[in-house]
Amino acid sequence: MDEIDAILRAASGRAEEAEVFFSTSESIGAELSRDRVRVGQAGHAMGLGIRVFAQGRVGASSTNDPGRWEACLDAALAAMRLADPQPWEGLPMPVALPGTPLALDPSLSPAPATVAGLLASMQEGAASHPEAVVTAGSAGLSRSHVVVANTHGLRYEETETHASCSIEAIAGTSTGYEFASSHALDLDPRWVGEQAAFFAAFGAGGEPLPSGTHDLVLSPLALASLFEAVLLPALVGRNVHAGRSRLAGRIGERVADARLSLFDDPHRPMGPGATWFDAEGVPTRRLDLIRDGVLEGFAYDLRTAYRYGAASTGSAVRGGYGGAPSIGFHTLVLEGPVSEVMAKPAVYVRSIVGAHTANPISGDFSVEVSNPCMVEGGAFVAPVRTAMWGGNVFDLLDAIEGVSAETRVVGEMVLPALRVSGQHLVG
């Protein structure tokens, strides 16, 4: 974008430092309604985010009309003047980064025929369980480009591609859902359709579960929703120092089973958030959060790091071009003691209704488990009726019996299934 240099030039006379984030994206998608395609869709997105800095004050603004960059810069400068000054030691200087794309499939182009093919394959997969019918589904392809540039001459660009598909099925009042998401066109849409229809068909007509203490096997989906609600926010440096994390002050202490490790691995090729640089141009690196059960560190962006005397961990992320970057994770990996998690009898928790209602500070939750079923000998044995599960996310980390060898990508996480003991269910 030609305006980037113009914005940085205009800003440098009015602030000590400035940063521009510019993103564009072309996407295509289609949606199923029951057995037919109802919508074909395309998107042309763009956005410009500006941040300016002076004397420890920061201001930000954004627009998706690059032609209005001057008004956007004025708004960022006005915001800067209002913000309270905080310790600030500067935006990053440019360094040489590896040029190899980490999240790009050059063969993936947003083509309508590809999207239609993904939907058709999911439908074929779902047909393998004819007791279930498809209610809705979608498939999408996108190619996006981001630029981060600042007044120190830093200018990084990255192109990434994305493919995804998802489908919902129902049998009676038993519902099933499955999805797949990747940077490459290596999805298995037939498997996605088959899984959704399987869970819908298998879940029909379950018996109530006796209330009491059970072993549970949490699917990666169930685990991800609890981690997103509680564990991830507790590892964000800003929450830690602001008194909003139960893990504050516990670096070096054991916070999980000694066989569990959790780390961010941004350079894993085709990892969900794979990137060489973060949203404010800091080079990314592996970040150990929990190693062998011991809390090793938290995630920081520049602002939080400068304020609390830490170093940026390259963890700045943007949900879009708007606002300011926040602290997040790129490709979060959970590793633990691999075992046959479904060998001994347990209640398998496929997904959770209401994980976002968990208490993000204390970690306490009380949720509804969806598609629960009994598992044993590595197989799904019998469905059970829905149940309430009350517990605590931090305590879960210490109740681990084992993790599955197989992992899958859910959001920015790469997760196994997790077997935990001593969990309280109300049937």
Place this chain on the structure above:
Amino acid sequence: MVRYWDLRHVAGETTTIDIDNGVIESASTSFFDRAVIRVLGPSGWGVVSVDNYRALDLDRFIAEALALAGLTGEPVELADAPHRVLPVPVPSDDPRQYELEEKTRLLAGIEAAARGESVRNTRAVYSERYETVRFASSEGVEYAYELGRSGFNVMAVAEGDGVVQMGYERLHAVNGFPLRTGVPCGEKARETAVALLGAKAAKGGRMRVVLDPELAGVFAHEAVGHAAEGDLVREGNSVLAGRIGERIGVAGLTIVDDPSLPGFGFDPVDAEGVATVRTEVVRDGVINALLHTRETLAAVGNGLAGHARGMPGEVPLVRMSNTFVENGDSSLDECLAECRDGILLIGSRGGQVDPGRGVFQFNAEYGYLVEGGEPGGMVRDVSLSGEILGTLHEIALIADDRRMHQGYCGKGGQSVPVGDGAPHLLLENAVVGGSGRD
């Protein structure tokens, strides 16, 4: 062949102020401009979403959308529906007459009110959004209106004896300025956080519960509202499908969605140009009507269009707006007396529903044990779940003290402002979840 097209172009400004532990982290204004062009081809929809829309490009986007409609095989029809644009309520106190500095000062006062003994973190966030909506369609319907929403939330985190708890309050309005009167919300967040330090974890089980108006509003939204959305019914993904005219709850129970009311879910006209109207989903205990867009009305019937809502640049979906339980003739005191032993549940931390299975879950901010008809000890982390088709029969008493609360509802990746409300309700045989043990 283009059978129909429409354009919805939304442009405006957002202002956000974030004060964290007394530090003004940000106070900024941003700009947005997004449009969605929908075309009905020979069978289904072709849709183009575009940032930074320019009217000169409309014909090109219509052609692009028509090509995309070629992917579809679902025959989509649109029901006729009345067109009308309601006047936008005139603000008694317009946020735009205040400078950003003044708003920051007011928010700082609210955040300061949340501080106190045992409180180790406070945070307050103000958000304001003004948008101009322009609509045009191949049927010659054209309108434009401007609407603003503003409000804040405030949080206090308290700590004592290794226990960490939070209190959270929020207040939002359409074309109003709740920031001016927000200090009591800061105080309330502090009081809740500190009081919860001494609360016990709730024990799960089946029991009688009394829901306060905020939580009972979320209950109406989660337990009934979503399952009445015409798109879910059309997909076969709602337990309410085919049940119009069936009794679902006690006589006297009426549940309404009404986007024409000037609550937080207000729309002067819906996202496809249709007049917004009151829809009684449940009338006197009987399923009465579904919520529809023109498309789902044609496909499913039994209800009213005018419930299409969409985020800027996104395809409109069937959405709730202002959803509430109408007043009954009981009172909170009667609900508590009749409850005898159970829990009084207060406030909402959100909820979720699987309308196909007919199962919902939502979480209270806190509660009080009810013993002998009197509220007693405080409990935390308590949730409620149930099945749509059974739960409404368990409503034993409906009080006459309805209040509305503001929130946001997510569906299909889109978040829209909603109002939920109800009077106090007494529910028999409720499934309460909590992490407490004997």
